[in-house]
Amino acid sequence: MSSLATYQADFSLAGRCALITGSSAGLGLEIARAYAAHGARIILNGRDAQKLQLLAESLRSQGAQVDLWPQDLGDLPALDASYDALCKRVGTPDILVNNVGIRLRSRLQDAAWDQIEQLLHVDLLATLKLSKLAAQAMLAAQTQAGRIITLTSIAGPLARPGDAIYPVAKQGLSGLVRSLAVEFGGQGITSNGIAPGTFATESNAALAQDPVKGPLVVGRNPLARWARPDEIRAAAVFLASPAASYVNGHIVVVDGGFSITF
Ligand SMILES: NC(=O)c1ccc[n+]([C@@H]2O[C@H](COP(=O)([O-])OP(=O)(O)OC[C@H]3O[C@@H](n4cnc5c(N)ncnc54)[C@H](OP(=O)(O)O)[C@@H]3O)[C@@H](O)[C@H]2O)c1
Numbered sequence: 001m002s003s004l005a006t007y008q009a010d011f012s013l014a015g016r017c018a019l020i021t022g023s024s025a026g027l028g029l030e031i032a033r034a035y036a037a038h039g040a041r042i043i044l045n046g047r048d049a050q051k052l053q054l055l056a057e058s059l060r061s062q063g064a065q066v067d068l069w070p071q072d073l074g075d076l077p078a079l080d081a082s083y084d085a086l087c088k089r090v091g092t093p094d095i096l097v098n099n100v101g102i103r104l105r106s107r108l109q110d111a112a113w114d115q116i117e118q119l120l121h122v123d124l125l126a127t128l129k130l131s132k133l134a135a136q137a138m139l140a141a142q143t144q145a146g147r148i149i150t151l152t153s154i155a156g157p158l159a160r161p162g163d164a165i166y167p168v169a170k171q172g173l174s175g176l177v178r179s180l181a182v183e184f185g186g187q188g189i190t191s192n193g194i195a196p197g198t199f200a201t202e203s204n205a206a207l208a209q210d211p212v213k214g215p216l217v218v219g220r221n222p223l224a225r226w227a228r229p230d231e232i233r234a235a236a237v238f239l240a241s242p243a244a245s246y247v248n249g250h251i252v253v254v255d256g257g258f259s260i261t262f
Contacts, residue, residue: 010243014039018240019086019093021045021073021130022100024052026201027151027232031097034233035240036064043090045069045100073100073126074118083133092141095240096134098127098150098173103203108164116165123169128176131191135184146189149239150177152251154195154259174251181249190248192239197255200226222257 018035022028024046032042036059044052049070056066067090071082087093101123104115131148138146155163156170173193180191198217200208208214208226218224235252238244253259 011237011241012039013095013237013240016040016095016240017043017091017093018095018097019043019045019069019134020097020099021127023097024048024055026203027196027199027229028097028099029055030229030232031099031236033059033064034230034237035095036062036066038237038241040095040240041065041067043067043069043086043093045071045073047072073130074122076121076125076129079126079129079133083130083137087137087141092137092143093134094138094143094145095147096131096149097236097240098131098148100126101151101153101169104165105163105207106165107162111165119165120169123166124172127173131176131180135180135189138189139184139187144188145242145245146184147240147244148180148184148189148191149236150191150193152177152193152195154197154253154255156195158259177251178249185248190244192244192247192249193251194232194235194239195251195253195255195259196227196232197221197253197258198226199229199232201229220258220261221255222261225256227254227256 013035018040020028020032020042023032023044032044036042042064044055044066046052052068052070056068059066069086102119104119127150150173152173153170155167156174177191177193184191232254235254
């Protein structure tokens with residue numbers, strides 16, 4: 001019989017290196033902080049190098065091991081060389097959290113084509129490309145227990161008037177979670193997703209403050225409130241940890257029960 005300490009070790013990320021995309025704010029930063037607290041070396045990503053530097057200094061002063069990858073993930077042609085340079089500089093991440101995502105709430109007929117393309121580039125294609133690069137690098141480095149964790153959304157499988165573009169990208173990511181799971185599972189890399197509900201992050205500030213839509217969101221949620229950003233942490237730590245070694249191709253919904261209501 002294993003000791004009680006073994007169970008605790010199952011949730012440790014000590015010795016692991018985790019890249020979290022879009023981690024200068026919001027859920028990505030929460031996940032990065034949680035991974036650091038569980039012992040991982042973390043790599044922060046965003047477009048603003050100065051903001052990342054300030055965050056790194058603050059986290060290092062709390063004992064975290066932090067590296068930076070300032071990179072616009074929407075710049076798809078730059079990703080191959082940039083990721084390769086990151087691996088050479090920092091080492092191959094054995095955990096990739098595909099967190100980056102931008103939000104557009106628009107009807108298809110109202111959205112400009114360049115807005116649609118930008119969203120699909122950042123939310124879908126960048127994540128697809130980075131997952132390919134990261135998995136290939138993990139295989140080349142013979143990474144043990146590689147992990148790819150992708151932030152989808154409860155908006156993926158659903159439809160709502162006035163919100164035509166974002167669910168397309170997020171449903172694509174749900175497919176990606178499963179495709180990666182079957183392609184790489186046998187080679188030691190699991191793929192899982194987290195589908196957040198309504199979190200009180202910066203990207204939702206306008207919706208939360210909207211006098212009509214804000215209360216509708218709360219009213220429909222069985223927990224009758226928005227999620228705090230730190231409530232994403234447990235699912236993200238679990239899926240990255242040794243405890244989730246047999247979980248593959250699954251999407252954990254963290255929405256307070258929002259998506260089970262109708
Ligand atoms: N918040 C929610 O309720 C909710 C619900 C469902 C799903 N999600 C998903 O969860 C993820 C995180 O959401 P969030 O609300 O925490 O987002 P957020 O607060 O808007 O944070 C976005 C992060 O991504 C970075 N970023 C944006 N564009 C980038 C780009 N082109 N390249 C690199 N980094 C970029 C931002 O940093 P810079 O601006 O400095 O680059 C920031 O660190 C997203 O995938 C989102 O779709 C969130």
